[in-house]
Amino acid sequence: MGIRIGSGSAWWGDRISPAKNNADKGRLDYLCFETMAEATVSAAQVRKRRDPTFPGYDTWLDDRMQAVLPGCLKQGTKIISNQGWINPNGAAERIVYWLQTLGFRGIKVAAVNGSLITERVLDMTDTILETGEPTHSLKGKIVSAEAYLGAEPIVQALNEGAHIVVTGRVADPSIFAAPMMYEFGWGMEDYAHLGLANGIGHLMECGAQVTGGYFADPGFKDVPNPWDLAFPIAEVDENGSAIITKIGGTGGLVNAMTIKEQLLYEVHDPANYITPDVVVDFSTTQLEEVSENRVLVWGITGKPRTPTLKVSIGCEEGFIGEDMFFYAGEGALKRAKLAETILRERFKIVNLKAEELRIDYLGLNAIHGDMTPKIDHEPYEVAVRVAARTLNREEAMKIGREVDGMAVSGVGMTGKRVPHQDRTREIIGVWSSLVDRTQINPTINFYES
Amino acid sequence: MLIKLARLAHCRSGDKGNTSNISVIAYCPELYETIKTQLSAEKFKAFYSGVVNGTVTRYKIDGLHMLNFVCEGALGGGVSRSLCLDNYGKSLSSRILSFEIDVEKHLEQFLR
Numbered sequence: 225m226g227i228r229i230g231s232g233s234a235w236w237g238d239r240i241s242p243a244k245n246n247a248d249k250g251r252l253d254y255l256c257f258e259t260m261a262e263a264t265v266s267a268a269q270v271r272k273r274r275d276p277t278f279p280g281y282d283t284w285l286d287d288r289m290q291a292v293l294p295g296c297l298k299q300g301t302k303i304i305s306n307q308g309w310i311n312p313n314g315a316a317e318r319i320v321y322w323l324q325t326l327g328f329r330g331i332k333v334a335a336v337n338g339s340l341i342t343e344r345v346l347d348m349t350d351t352i353l354e355t356g357e358p359t360h361s362l363k364g365k366i367v368s369a370e371a372y373l374g375a376e377p378i379v380q381a382l383n384e385g386a387h388i389v390v391t392g393r394v395a396d397p398s399i400f401a402a403p404m405m406y407e408f409g410w411g412m413e414d415y416a417h418l419g420l421a422n423g424i425g426h427l428m429e430c431g432a433q434v435t436g437g438y439f440a441d442p443g444f445k446d447v448p449n450p451w452d453l454a455f456p457i458a459e460v461d462e463n464g465s466a467i468i469t470k471i472g473g474t475g476g477l478v479n480a481m482t483i484k485e486q487l488l489y490e491v492h493d494p495a496n497y498i499t500p501d502v503v504v505d506f507s508t509t510q511l512e513e514v515s516e517n518r519v520l521v522w523g524i525t526g527k528p529r530t531p532t533l534k535v536s537i538g539c540e541e542g543f544i545g546e547d548m549f550f551y552a553g554e555g556a557l558k559r560a561k562l563a564e565t566i567l568r569e570r571f572k573i574v575n576l577k578a579e580e581l582r583i584d585y586l587g588l589n590a591i592h593g594d595m596t597p598k599i600d601h602e603p604y605e606v607a608v609r610v611a612a613r614t615l616n617r618e619e620a621m622k623i624g625r626e627v628d629g630m631a632v633s634g635v636g637m638t639g640k641r642v643p644h645q646d647r648t649r650e651i652i653g654v655w656s657s658l659v660d661r662t663q664i665n666p667t668i669n670f671y672e673s
Numbered sequence: 674m675l676i677k678l679a680r681l682a683h684c685r686s687g688d689k690g691n692t693s694n695i696s697v698i699a700y701c702p703e704l705y706e707t708i709k710t711q712l713s714a715e716k717f718k719a720f721y722s723g724v725v726n727g728t729v730t731r732y733k734i735d736g737l738h739m740l741n742f743v744c745e746g747a748l749g750g751g752v753s754r755s756l757c758l759d760n761y762g763k764s765l766s767s768r769i770l771s772f773e774i775d776v777e778k779h780l781e782q783f784l785r
Contacts, residue, residue, distance in 0.1 A: 262690075262752065262753075263752075263753055354690055354691060354751075438685070438763075439685075441683065444679060444680075444683065444785055445683055481683060481698070481700075484696075484698045484737055484739055485683065485684075485685040485696065485698065486685075487696075487734075487737070487739075488685070488687075488694065488696040488734075488739065488741045489685055489687040489694075489696075490687035490688065490689055490694065491687070491694060491741065492689070492692070492694055492730075492732070492741070492743045493732055493743075494732055494733075494734050494741060495732075506734065507734055507736075508736065509734065509736070509737060510736070511737065541753070541754055544754075544756065580756055581756075582756040582757075584758065586758070590757075590758045591757070591758055591759045591764055592724065592764070592765075592768055593723060593724050593757065594722075594723025594724060595720075595721055595722060595723045595724050595768060609758060611756040612756070613754060613756055651753055651754050652753055653751060653753050653754050654690070654751065654752075654753055656690065
């Protein structure tokens with residue numbers, strides 16, 4: 225017996241038409257959405273604080289649901305999604321609204337809560353993993369804290385008849401592992417199968433990154449019709465293997481190379497990839513290209529899960545101010561360098577208090593910084609990018625103010641845009657810690673259309 | 674003959690906090706041992722001097738002919754507070770493709 229699980233998104237800003245394509249033509253049993261980055265919850269909390277009308281779930285929820293609900297409901301495809309962010313109940317109610325609007329009645333929607341622990345985090349955690357400092361040192365700066373839930377509450381919601389499950393923070397692979405565990409009855413002590421389930425979930429969680437996205441390198445790795453990339457589909461067999469594939473006729477490709485690149489994406493030790501459900505061992509992974517755009521994956525195993533869950537703690541850490549301006553033609557780089565000198569002097573005059581200041585030349589050193597090889601020719605174009613990290617917004621605004629000054633009080637032939645967007649942004653620093661998993665108790669609310 | 678890694682392997686970088694992991698995957702099994710012998714964690718770190726400030730640990734999956742370099746202190750203090758234009762370090766992996774590998778004559782047939 226096998227099931228077909230499709231990807232509906234790999235992040236908040238992902239494309240929507242490939243999700244609709246999977247819903248309409250993927251013959252899926254499950255369509256799974258991953259929409260959260262590390263700082264998503266913190267950013268949502270900040271936004272909610274400023275704008276109480278912000279509902280607190282995926283801002284693309286309406287668009288995504290309108291696109292996929294007709295196809296999914298017509299074919300009986302269930303949906304698992306972490307679009308709930310800081311308000312899974314609100315997201316579930318909104319999904320019910322769309323179900324009713326589209327004429328689907330009696331559909332059960334479950335909201336998984338319990339990942340948010342902002343008020344309790346200092347009592348539940350000890351050490352910041354990145355620095356070794358006590359988490360108490362973050363007191364007064366915490367915007368949000370959330371524990372990474374595993375697949376169990378999703379499996380429970382499916383067991384209780386949910387057709388659509390929407391969650392807050394859940395580990396990305398667990399979103400995809402849950403339907404395998406539910407359908408095949410893989411229990412929490414079935415480490416080999418849980419390892420496989422989360423390993424396949426890991427391959428799927430970044431969507432098109434396994435079907436030819438984030439991959440093309442002309443001349444070395446060419447991708448057919450890269451403008452028409454599909455999101456992946458996993459055909460999972462209950463014996464413990466899966467075929468990663470995509471809808472026929474779409475662009476992109478699935479082969480051993482795309483699978484290998486995604487296999488270790490954001491993975492450190494391949495033999496010990498810790499998820500809430502299991503410790504995945506990728507070191508014994510086997511791959512076989514069985515036919516065009518179909519790769520058989522097996523041999524991923526697992527070890528018992530850890531007694532702790534990861535916690536992300538988002539903290540207010542100040543602001544970043546950023547802007548840029550341009551030069552071209554004969555002597556462009558010399559003018560850019562003079563502009564940098566002027567700016568550094570003016571930052572002294574306005575007494576800029578920056579934790580860090582960075583002035584880069586786009587095209588020369590803005591991306592790889594100090595490890596960029598020296599160039600032996602004059603670039604025809606140079607953009608000067610100025611960025612500073614500061615403790616308050618007033619200081620961050622000085623960056624844009626002094627770049628404005630370069631318009632009429634700067635260097636000859638300076639190209640500059642009228643400010644068209646906010647040139648300062650708040651930094652939500654994300655730190656990690658661990659919490660005893662027995663202290664986290666997810667709850668499920670059910671809704672019906 | 675000294676050949677850029679780009680003709681032997683492909684790569685991908687991923688981010689977690691202030692750590693970037695960069696995988697290096699041989700295009701064919703015949704080239705893997707050569708890469709593994711010459712691209713140590715120390716050499717990798719030296720090649721990223723100025724950007725990677727912490728420890729570099731090398732992991733491998735021999736069966737899939739791939740290495741994984743876990744680079745601490747590589748993302749300017751972390752994705753959210755980094756002033757780097759590419760704060761996620763998505764383009765960091767491309768750097769290693771210009772690392773030069775001494776390729777024996779009989780292996781040149783396997784180069785891209």
